[in-house]
Amino acid sequence: MALEKLGENLYLYPGSPSTLIKIGDRTVIADPGHGSKRHKELRRELRKLGVEIGYMLATHGHADHLAIAPKLKKPLFIHRYEFSIAESPLNRELLTFGSKAPKGFLVYQFPQEVKVYGVFEWGDELFGLRTIELPGHSPGMTGFFDEENAVLYAGDSFFGERVIQSVGLPYLVEPDLFKESIKRLMEYAEEGLLLIPSHGKAVKGENATNLLELNLKRVEEGEEKILELLREARSVSELSYALAKEFEAKITPQILALNQVPIRAMIASLYNRDLIEPVVEKDLKWKTKS
Numbered sequence: 001m002a003l004e005k006l007g008e009n010l011y012l013y014p015g016s017p018s019t020l021i022k023i024g025d026r027t028v029i030a031d032p033g034h035g036s037k038r039h040k041e042l043r044r045e046l047r048k049l050g051v052e053i054g055y056m057l058a059t060h061g062h063a064d065h066l067a068i069a070p071k072l073k074k075p076l077f078i079h080r081y082e083f084s085i086a087e088s089p090l091n092r093e094l095l096t097f098g099s100k101a102p103k104g105f106l107v108y109q110f111p112q113e114v115k116v117y118g119v120f121e122w123g124d125e126l127f128g129l130r131t132i133e134l135p136g137h138s139p140g141m142t143g144f145f146d147e148e149n150a151v152l153y154a155g156d157s158f159f160g161e162r163v164i165q166s167v168g169l170p171y172l173v174e175p176d177l178f179k180e181s182i183k184r185l186m187e188y189a190e191e192g193l194l195l196i197p198s199h200g201k202a203v204k205g206e207n208a209t210n211l212l213e214l215n216l217k218r219v220e221e222g223e224e225k226i227l228e229l230l231r232e233a234r235s236v237s238e239l240s241y242a243l244a245k246e247f248e249a250k251i252t253p254q255i256l257a258l259n260q261v262p263i264r265a266m267i268a269s270l271y272n273r274d275l276i277e278p279v280v281e282k283d284l285k286w287k288t289k290s
Contacts, residue, residue: 003045006194006202007149013045017065017198020144020153021046026054028127030144030153031198034067042072055117055127059155059198060138061085063092063106066114075117077126081140086114095138095173098261105254134185136178137171143185151194157181158215160200168249169222170215172262175269182216218247223266230276233285236260236267 003011009023019042020030032042046052053074058066061082069076078086085091089112093101120126122133122142132143134157143154157178159170172178189195189208196202203211222243229242240259244251249259267286270276276286 001041003049006151007146010146010149010151011049012196012202013042017155018196020196022128022146023049023051024128026127027051028055028057028129029053030057030129031059031065031155032056032068032072034064039068039071042068057126057129057144058082058086059143059153060141061092061114062096062138062156065155065198067112069114070112076114077118077120078116079131079140079142080119080121081135082138082142083116083119085138085140086116089113096261097257098264105257132184134181136174136176136181138173141181145193149194150192151196152185152188153196153198154185155198158185158195158197158200158212160197161211161214163199164214164218165248166250167255167259168218168244168247169259169262170218171258172219173265175219175223175262175266179216179219182212182219186212219262221247222262223270226263226266226270227275227288230286230288233279233281233287235283235285236263238285239263239267 001014003013006012011021013019013021015033017031017033019033022028053072056069056074056076058076058078061078066086085095097106120131122131124131129144129146132145134143134154135141137156141155141157143152143157145152164170185195186209189212194202194204195208225243225246226239229239240256240263244256249255276288279285279287
């Protein structure tokens with residue numbers, strides 16, 4: 001894989017997630033990623049440009065976005081809400097899976113601690129990039145905005161079409177915040193910015209708007225289908241399987257388990273709106289209110 005030039009001193013190294021590279025007085029990379037060879041690949045591509053990594057940024061603390069950070073041995077900055085998630089392998093699993101995950105069950109489990117050098121707030125300027133508030137996927141989900149090149153690296157605040165088709169539901173921990181972030185991104189799309197999801201192709205203009213609408217629609221459809229399915233009392237695991245079938249997603253133990261996280265978040269939202277209620281039928285189940 002080769003670097004993609006996005007603008008003046010701005011590059012993208014492809015992958016899932018992709019890595020943003022901003023060259024300046026000290027070169028910074030956002031979301032170094034994962035993989036046994038990725039740290040070597042990043043260094044190799046940067047050597048071609050005659051620069052070395054100075055600092056690292058992370059959009060959030062999920063393992064697939066920063067697994068190679070310890071190998072790069074450069075200062076890492078992350079939003080303060082993500083600090084403990086990034087530094088603790090157990091906290092990463094708790095946020096991603098909902099509890100300690102079975103060994104080898106999650107693709108991106110890794111035991112190393114990730115040392116965070118500093119935390120930032122939304123709206124801060126770091127190494128020529130402005131931090132943008134985009135929570136919902138995780139508590140401190142952050143985008144990095146390069147005003148000079150009109151580029152916004154948006155992390156997992158939205159997903160590419162192939163990802164959504166594969167998993168069925170966008171992964172999120174708070175549906176209302178996720179939807180608010182999508183609407184915020186739509187404003188940036190209307191301004192003509194190039195929007196880059198960590199998992200998917202960069203999009204601009206009508207393509208960006210259409211992809212954002214797909215993400216928003218899928219969350220709203222998920223909530224609507226849960227209400228329909230809960231005309232009959234169902235557990236979270238039963239909902240996960242039924243929704244995967246509805247959206248024609250891949251049905252694997254990992255996807256069904258991970259989809260239970262956004263489903264539980266949607267159930268909390270629906271319950272708080274007094275639309276569903278818990279029932280006990282040999283298991284904790286949920287049902288729409290009559």
